[in-house]
Amino acid sequence: MGKELFNPGEKDALDRVDGRQKVTGAAKYSAEYQLPNLAYGVLVSSSIAKGTIKSIDTKAAERAPGVVGVISHVNSIKVPGFADNEHPTEPPTGGRPLRAFYDNRVYFNGQPVAIVVADTLERAQYGASLVKVAYVKEQHTTDFNANTGKAVLPAQAKKNPKSSLNDYDRGQPDGYKTAPVKIEAEYHHPSEMHNPMELQSITAVWEADDKLTVYDKVQGTKPTQRAFATEWKIPVENVKVISKFVGGAFGNGLHNWPHETAAIIAAKQLKRPVKVAITREQMFTMVGYRPQTHQKIGIGATPDGKLVGITHESVGQTSTYEEFTESVLQQTRMMYTSPNLSTRYRLLPLDVSTPIWMRGPGEATGAFALESAMDELAHVLNIDPIEFRLKNYTEKDPDNNLPWSTKYLKECYQMGAERIGWNKRRMQPGTLKEGDWLVGYGMGVGTFGAHRGGATVRAKLHADGRLVMQCAVTDIGPGTGTAMVQIASTTLGIEPSQIVFELGHSDYPMFGNQGGSSTVNSVGSAVQAACNSLKQKLKDLASAKNASLTTADPKNISIKNGQLTITDNSLNVALADFFKQNNLQEMEVTEESKPGQEANKYSKYSFSVHFAEVHVHPKTGQVRVKKVVTGADAGTIISWKTAANQMIGGVTGGIGMALQEDAFMDHRFGRYVTKDFAEYHVPVHADVPHIDVFFVDKPDYIVDPIGTKGLGEIAIIGVAPAIANAIFNATGKRIRELPITADKLI
Amino acid sequence: MAEKKACSLPGDQASSNESRRDFLKQSSLLTAFAITPGVVVKAAESKWDEGIAASLEKMPLKLEINGVKQSLQVEPRVTLLDLLREQLALTGTKKGCDYGQCGACTVHVDGQRVLSCLTLAVMAEGKKVTTIEGLATGEQLHPMQAAFIKHDGFQCGYCTPGQIMSAVACIKEGHANSEAEIREFMSGNICRCGAYPNIVDAIMEVKQGGQQI
Numbered sequence: 039m040g041k042e043l044f045n046p047g048e049k050d051a052l053d054r055v056d057g058r059q060k061v062t063g064a065a066k067y068s069a070e071y072q073l074p075n076l077a078y079g080v081l082v083s084s085s086i087a088k089g090t091i092k093s094i095d096t097k098a099a100e101r102a103p104g105v106v107g108v109i110s111h112v113n114s115i116k117v118p119g120f121a122d123n124e125h126p127t128e129p130p131t132g133g134r135p136l137r138a139f140y141d142n143r144v145y146f147n148g149q150p151v152a153i154v155v156a157d158t159l160e161r162a163q164y165g166a167s168l169v170k171v172a173y174v175k176e177q178h179t180t181d182f183n184a185n186t187g188k189a190v191l192p193a194q195a196k197k198n199p200k201s202s203l204n205d206y207d208r209g210q211p212d213g214y215k216t217a218p219v220k221i222e223a224e225y226h227h228p229s230e231m232h233n234p235m236e237l238q239s240i241t242a243v244w245e246a247d248d249k250l251t252v253y254d255k256v257q258g259t260k261p262t263q264r265a266f267a268t269e270w271k272i273p274v275e276n277v278k279v280i281s282k283f284v285g286g287a288f289g290n291g292l293h294n295w296p297h298e299t300a301a302i303i304a305a306k307q308l309k310r311p312v313k314v315a316i317t318r319e320q321m322f323t324m325v326g327y328r329p330q331t332h333q334k335i336g337i338g339a340t341p342d343g344k345l346v347g348i349t350h351e352s353v354g355q356t357s358t359y360e361e362f363t364e365s366v367l368q369q370t371r372m373m374y375t376s377p378n379l380s381t382r383y384r385l386l387p388l389d390v391s392t393p394i395w396m397r398g399p400g401e402a403t404g405a406f407a408l409e410s411a412m413d414e415l416a417h418v419l420n421i422d423p424i425e426f427r428l429k430n431y432t433e434k435d436p437d438n439n440l441p442w443s444t445k446y447l448k449e450c451y452q453m454g455a456e457r458i459g460w461n462k463r464r465m466q467p468g469t470l471k472e473g474d475w476l477v478g479y480g481m482g483v484g485t486f487g488a489h490r491g492g493a494t495v496r497a498k499l500h501a502d503g504r505l506v507m508q509c510a511v512t513d514i515g516p517g518t519g520t521a522m523v524q525i526a527s528t529t530l531g532i533e534p535s536q537i538v539f540e541l542g543h544s545d546y547p548m549f550g551n552q553g554g555s556s557t558v559n560s561v562g563s564a565v566q567a568a569c570n571s572l573k574q575k576l577k578d579l580a581s582a583k584n585a586s587l588t589t590a591d592p593k594n595i596s597i598k599n600g601q602l603t604i605t606d607n608s609l610n611v612a613l614a615d616f617f618k619q620n621n622l623q624e625m626e627v628t629e630e631s632k633p634g635q636e637a638n639k640y641s642k643y644s645f646s647v648h649f650a651e652v653h654v655h656p657k658t659g660q661v662r663v664k665k666v667v668t669g670a671d672a673g674t675i676i677s678w679k680t681a682a683n684q685m686i687g688g689v690t691g692g693i694g695m696a697l698q699e700d701a702f703m704d705h706r707f708g709r710y711v712t713k714d715f716a717e718y719h720v721p722v723h724a725d726v727p728h729i730d731v732f733f734v735d736k737p738d739y740i741v742d743p744i745g746t747k748g749l750g751e752i753a754i755i756g757v758a759p760a761i762a763n764a765i766f767n768a769t770g771k772r773i774r775e776l777p778i779t780a781d782k783l784i
Numbered sequence: 785m786a787e788k789k790a791c792s793l794p795g796d797q798a799s800s801n802e803s804r805r806d807f808l809k810q811s812s813l814l815t816a817f818a819i820t821p822g823v824v825v826k827a828a829e830s831k832w833d834e835g836i837a838a839s840l841e842k843m844p845l846k847l848e849i850n851g852v853k854q855s856l857q858v859e860p861r862v863t864l865l866d867l868l869r870e871q872l873a874l875t876g877t878k879k880g881c882d883y884g885q886c887g888a889c890t891v892h893v894d895g896q897r898v899l900s901c902l903t904l905a906v907m908a909e910g911k912k913v914t915t916i917e918g919l920a921t922g923e924q925l926h927p928m929q930a931a932f933i934k935h936d937g938f939q940c941g942y943c944t945p946g947q948i949m950s951a952v953a954c955i956k957e958g959h960a961n962s963e964a965e966i967r968e969f970m971s972g973n974i975c976r977c978g979a980y981p982n983i984v985d986a987i988m989e990v991k992q993g994g995q996q997i
Binding site for chain 2: 053054056057058060061063064065066067069070072078157158161164233234235236237263283285286287288315317318336401514515516517679680682683684686687688689690691714715716720721722723724726727728729
């Protein structure tokens, strides 16, 4: 099982099944559907951070050529669900999402306050420039650093004593203070923007008064369907959500945003399809971000490197109207043996837009502080950072005393250290040079819960041996379709070229959001279940006519080149003939797969280790990441090519987090100064070196029957501290505030 | 068209745009008046003046896109990118920023890589434009397209058309002689999924393969 079953090996890995569409321009994203009578919506956004709208002058815009409507809170039709108290959309945060054009309140700078709709994009853009909004300003608070003392325990924690967001103590509170060797340090990172390359877009069409179709950029078609059905109080099945291709999302498609509702309002009010693609500038305020976070760590150990205690406190940012929380402190609770452990999580609501999970979400934030602090303490103890981690290695989860479902982190340390050439690292920082450049090595660890949810897959086997599967899941880039085709091919024997996996439509069978590294665990298990169900049906039919096949093991049924074979009883028949004999046109099954109770007896996590070699110029402070080795214990690797690409992408995101990304706000206006790629830097080709990926590739059948644990998040969690630690090793300078720009090193 | 050009100075502010528009409306109505007064009355009643002005605001544009000659009428403010995506349904060319900062909109104009979001459509008059849809020869993928698939030079696929158009030009320009040089000359094309090393591998392979590109 495991490797033999699902991993054809690096050499034989499948090419991405939608690759041809992506390289020829045939892949259609949500703003690319040609619809009759389509109109274009352009959003007007607020220029103050807090207050009310006094008046909106839309006359000039309404008169402008081609403009068919200008909608604001003044004239917007009522969205029925807006009046409800209940929270209408995913995710289950506190408060409620911003209601587009609901009233005259302004909660943040850049909030959509009107939409101008015209028959062409240019005319809508010009019309939007003519809308004049007058405000009554109120004093806003957007400065995080100046207000961290006002942070509070999240309402979600107050409501639910079992919430992991509550204060947590294991052993003695602040027990690290009793340790013979201890350090205390504070870490900060600014808000970071997901900034996928595709701008957030939606095309909304009311097919009838109570029937809505949206081509929308989301990470879940079903959750979006449910959200819009609730908002408009129409039957769920009357809402169609189509997201065939998603041009990156990294978490910002896990929530429904005001631009989506604005387009739907406009389409209903103007009785024609409306497309809204927000601008890059609007991507900074309208669709979430990784919240800036201030963390404090106190950590102590015995002189020989046994941890005595860790206290980890985190303050994150949220909006005033919606409470967003994330799991910043979980890695600290479970990664190392520490008899004393305390965590405190607080939130600071500000007059800004709501954050949303960004790749490796809170865990990546927390790992930056934890893995930096581990490196700092290792340095003080004069112990190799890997050795220090091994001395505090957990053989079971210290958070809940459960055994690990699987954990191959030691293997990751060993494989990674060999590949990066860890033996070249000097214990004394600033002592290794190459020409003018200082050379340093650093490492960081990442972990993320191996989550699995329910998923349903429909599979239809055709007489010619083709298999077509369907599931509502989206593919934001990881290669979901490719992995599913691989699983089906391995399970049934059918060649990958004869398998189609259709996704991205709410009419297909159930799956929730593509997020939290749970897609392959969940949907992959359902694909396997559907394929096994087909096998069982084939066997039942075969044994009805031939009793000797009754004992056949369904495992030994396969379909290849249109030929059905049951090996242990030597049935070998053309599938077309077999179908004809049984009066079948095709064979269809729909199977749901969900986790059982057994899994609750274990603690289930994926693990990653990242090693970085950096060169730092001592005079200019320029940092070059020269090499990265990244490895994962993520269970079985289904699709080698796309999985390796995920790791590469996570490292690239981590390089941005460590060295570049900084959403900078001018607090006089509560407005971002960085609002495009000229000011908000993300890694480009020249910033990213060769990245060496390895996988432990051992199955975890506790998490799911295909042995996977999840990959997308751990690819980035722990990367930023690996780079920060390498910079310390190169220079002796410990930078605790991201991004580590040249000015901080000279 | 003479009066149109006289009034269509670059950098016109909104107010002068308004006056230009009024002028267009008046002049078109005056022309109509010369034909027959009845038309003017009817035109005014039906707001034909807006329609006439709108049609006069468009400029004729002749260009070749993916080997197909196009004869179009476009507003001078329409970018080549929006012309391709919104008017010609050639959505393979992507909009990622609209500021020339991300490279997703890269196309070839007369064989050079060009950011179509920073190019007004009318600037392509008489030129040959190649988009991602025009790169393959029938069913036969361009070697760069095939190499991107082989090396998995993408994830979500949104920056991919721009990366491929840039990659082809990068080799043609003679800027693909080493991995470092490719990284430098491809840095105008952002891939947020982070498939950069695979993209570099794909370009290196095509360069070393020496196929006709």
